[in-house]
Amino acid sequence: MSAFTLIEGIGAPLPLPNLDTDQIMPKQFLRGIDKAGLDRGLLYDMRFDEHGEPRPDFVLNQPAWRDTRVLVAGPNFGCGSSREHAVWGLQQYGIRAVIAPSFGEIFYSNAMNNRLLLVMLPQAQVDVLMRAAANPAAPASIRIDLDTMTVAAGDFTAPFTMSARHLDMFRRGLDIIGMSLTHADAIAAFAGRHHAANPWLRDVAATTMARLAG
């Protein structure tokens, strides 16, 4: 059992649909050339008011949810911009997993590439977890077990699935680039054939820039 086979912690409810990556990580936090400091930017306009003071009514600012590790979210979570900063910010804040009925497609790939676990459950099951997580007296502790492929909170248990590839990526933390580079010879051979058959696709950027430079 490792940090990447069992995730357990306080769940926080974020029931809005289409919570886009602009809101998850606003523009002013995208000006870096590294990944530092993105915990501050997470859900910034929801967490902080116009003076930079925490909004006491926002769920993550309330004492009961101070140690949130799992977000329970609405459909199409992470839609919009491709900014991977949204994933980095969630992780830097301490979020280990997000449970939702569906996710934005680019966000999903970004999360998998960073070992942020995304669990898709039917809306009715998300609703149960949402209610459990929303209890300010005792927000649910949510347990996601990748050995049994189940999500549990109190009396609630539900199975979930994900592709074998993504599960493997999450559990083992694979070097995807390194694995793809083992195909370097096949890539070079492909490129040779591809450009012989479609010479107009060879080095389009360099060729065009040389032409524009006169």
Add this chain to the structure above:
Amino acid sequence: MAGRTLYRKLVESHTVVTLDADNVLLYADLHIMNEYTSPQAFAGLAEHGRKVPAPGQQLAVVDHIIPTHAESPRVIQDPASALQARNLKRNCDLHGIPLFDTNDPLQGIEHVITPEHGMIRPGMVVLCGDSHTTTYGAFGALGFGIGTSEVEHVLATQTLVYRLARDMRIRVEGLLPPGTTSKDLILHIISRISAQGARGYVVEFTGSAIRALSMEARMTLCNMTVEAGARGALIAPDATSVGYVLERAADIDASMAQAARTAWAQLASDADAPFDAELVFDASVVEPYVTWGTSPDQAIPVSAAVPHPADAADAIARASAERALDYIGLAPGSHLQGLSVQRVFIGSCTNGRIEDLRAVADVVRGHKVAAGVRAMVVPGSGAVREQAEAEGIAALLLEAGFEWRKPGCSMCLAMNDDMLAPGERCASTTNRNFEGRQGRAGRTHLMSPAMAAAAAITGCITDVRQLGQSR
């Protein structure tokens, strides 16, 4: 054997290795980068001592953070943004990657400059760390946005580990009525199928309405298909797209062009190709569309009333609509027509091309920007700006009281210093009306360039068709 869709043909012709039932190693013909989603990818390469095997198939652009003040040379005042631009130049120099830098006369928005110089060609796979890469479907090229980890992967391997999408066909018949554009069509479609209605799909657009669209209009359509959650958009190449490309791609000589035409003629879905989902729309009923909320699917015809949250399909949609109305400052049942705007923004990778500026000029001619309205025009590229100046569009807009600015992403996402003040309402030709997108507490109404121009001269959201009648 059943026929294949255009999407499947594009994937199969770029598959280096099949990894498993759902994933392939997909070859990228062109990889485009900007200053803000690439730095950590280059840092990752350096960390592992990895090289870029195909620098001639990479292109970098400074577009998201760049100020658009009409000054020469342009200076990026914000220190962090200036560092991003310098960092991009350093990375490009290090790896031999072509760059449109800050003061390049042809600099512009990545999705505007690559098509206008003939770099996007039918049958390509084009990747970019930007969700609006779906734009290139207009050329029968498979384009889609990727994250920074994937940018690093493409730099190092010229491929992507690619999860296959499902096939959707959206057939649009009829002709768009006067006063409407492909922007109205895509807002109409998204409002019907929702912001996740095409999630998981690559959408192929077909039908007489699509065939009738110009390349600029097709780019607008494919650009915003991502706002329905799509993983890509496609329009099969035809005389319109092939002509557009060959006019601009000067490196394709006559004999190569003949071979290219033959290859591109194969880029269509077979008659018996299976689609996982099919939808049909009637272009002739489309009206000018305007968003009323904070998601691109919250759009209505300009003549319609703002919906009541109580009529929403479920509790989540109701709560979402209530929150959106509260943010945007509108009451259920109220009308968008006549709603005052303080700002107008014309530009972006959705609507910052020459055809868009011509449409604006046609509406504005003989009018002035209304008192109390600040109206900005940010051309999509240096070439668009120059063309508009040559056609007299710039002079007309300046005379009318518009700001005529330098190219960039600008207030589409407000990463530079162009942004709304809290509470300001903006008629915008961009693609996202998300909370805070154009500035904290700013209120965005998405619409076509002609509609935004009408808002600029009347000071309020106005049906551009009625404006025509009164003149």
